[in-house]
Structure formats: C-alpha cells, structure tokens
Amino acid sequence: MIEVASVHKSYNGKQVVKDARFSIARGEFFGIIGPNGSGKSTLLKMISGVVPADGGEISLNGKRMGSYSRKELARLLAVLEQEALPPVGFRVREVLEMGRFPYQNWLGEEPEDPTPLIEEVIEKLGLGELTERTLDQLSGGEKQRVALGKALVQKPRVLLLDEPTTFLDIGYQIQLMDIARSWQKNTHVTVVAVLHDLNLASLYCDRILMLHKGNQISVGNPQDILQSALIEQVYGTKPIVMEHPVHHRPQIILQAGS
Numbered sequence: 001m002i003e004v005a006s007v008h009k010s011y012n013g014k015q016v017v018k019d020a021r022f023s024i025a026r027g028e029f030f031g032i033i034g035p036n037g038s039g040k041s042t043l044l045k046m047i048s049g050v051v052p053a054d055g056g057e058i059s060l061n062g063k064r065m066g067s068y069s070r071k072e073l074a075r076l077l078a079v080l081e082q083e084a085l086p087p088v089g090f091r092v093r094e095v096l097e098m099g100r101f102p103y104q105n106w107l108g109e110e111p112e113d114p115t116p117l118i119e120e121v122i123e124k125l126g127l128g129e130l131t132e133r134t135l136d137q138l139s140g141g142e143k144q145r146v147a148l149g150k151a152l153v154q155k156p157r158v159l160l161l162d163e164p165t166t167f168l169d170i171g172y173q174i175q176l177m178d179i180a181r182s183w184q185k186n187t188h189v190t191v192v193a194v195l196h197d198l199n200l201a202s203l204y205c206d207r208i209l210m211l212h213k214g215n216q217i218s219v220g221n222p223q224d225i226l227q228s229a230l231i232e233q234v235y236g237t238k239p240i241v242m243e244h245p246v247h248h249r250p251q252i253i254l255q256a257g258s
C-alpha cells in the first residue's frame, strides 16, 4: 500500500507538484496521466525516492519512504526507465543479472539460485535471441523490453513504469502492457505507470490519477476520469469518447482541428 499525503515539489521557485494526496492499494494497476510538464515523472520519482519531496509524506506499507535503507528500497521497488540501463557495452544477460544486486552479498552470491527466475523473464519477454547481444546492438523497443526484464528480475513489490511504451510499436505496446499486467495478477505486485496514451491507460489501469500543471485534478476509475469534457479541459483538445466494444472501457478517439 502506497500512501501519498500532501506532497509537493518546486523547482526554481515554481511548484511542479502541488498537494498530491492519494493512496494505491496492494496489487493495484495505477495510472498517472496528464499533459507534458504536468508533474507525472516528478511524482513518480518522489514515489521511488529518487527525488525528495519538499513537504508532505509518502509511505510504503505503513512506513515512511525515508526510513527504508537503499537496499530495502531496491528490494521493494523497481523502476522501468530507459535511462536506468547501464552503459551500452553490457550484454543483455548481464543486465538482467544486475536486477538481482539487491539480494546479493558482497561476494555477489544470494541464497537461492536466480537462474530459473532469469530464464522465466527471458522467456516471457521473448529475449531469448538477444541475451548475448550488447545494449548498443538493440533497437529502442528491444532496450525497453530489456529494461522491463531487469525490473521484473528484481522481484519488486512495486513496479514503477515511466512511459513504458515509448519507442514501441502497437504490437509491442500491447505485449509490454500485457506482461506487466499478467505479472501483476500472478505476483500481486503493485504497478504505478506514467502513461501518455489514454487508451492504454483505459485498457490496463484499475484507477487513474489525472494531473494538470502540478495539480491533482481527479483520481478514479477509467470511466470517471476519461471523460471528453475533462480531457478537453486538461489537454486542450476535445476527443470523442466511446465505450470500447470488447473491453467496455472508455475508448478515446482523437479529432483533427479545423
């Protein structure tokens, strides 16, 4: 359970996240949406502990984030962001093995052999043919799958995804989101995902937080949040919102301007 209470953050005197307050249940798939610069990544970075909040409190399982050691946090949280990948000379298998660092002693050993878990992730993410390649030999989409693989190998309680579908074609977007969701269902990991694509947010999230200029506009299920008038107010463009014929969730259809 993640609790965010009255959290705010400023850069150069400008508040970029203002009074964020919400909670995320264990095992929930929680989305954060909002226009460019609305504070999504900053909020995610505060949840992961990378960026300190200026005020308010974030707690995880009833304990303040600041009271966890770095190693404890690394076992609890994994973040998917491409910048988190190591230098390009590393091979894919080595990168996946790095996901086990939080569990290793100073000799690089851990009580249980992680190989079956690493093999499971390689298989689930279809990385089999890439394991001996170095990162500079991968496409943007392949790197994104490796970054997700490293995060899953970490076996976190909370998986933080910062725009996970960037660089991915529609097939891989769905594949990555499906993998995150099936992992969530099987392991009860809590997923917090910053998403630009409102249709993906609609299809995969249990609840969504909408931000606008650092303000928390609303938190609720996709039907509550993905309404045409609210989207227009926040994004400045009016979409048509229909019910998805298969999933019965909001489907956002963009309209070209005149």
Ligand SMILES: Nc1ncnc2c1ncn2[C@@H]1O[C@H](COP(=O)(O)OP(=O)(O)OP(=O)(O)O)[C@@H](O)[C@H]1O
Pocket (backbone or CB within 6 Å): 011, 012, 016, 034, 035, 036, 037, 038, 039, 040, 041, 042, 043
């Ligand atoms: N390290 C920083 N120093 C100064 N300003 C920053 C820093 N990081 C973010 N900002 C500013 O804070 C605001 C929110 O940025 P943030 O990256 O959280 O937004 P976002 O909603 O994730 O945007 P995008 O959708 O464009 O990725 C922006 O105005 C940004 O310029």
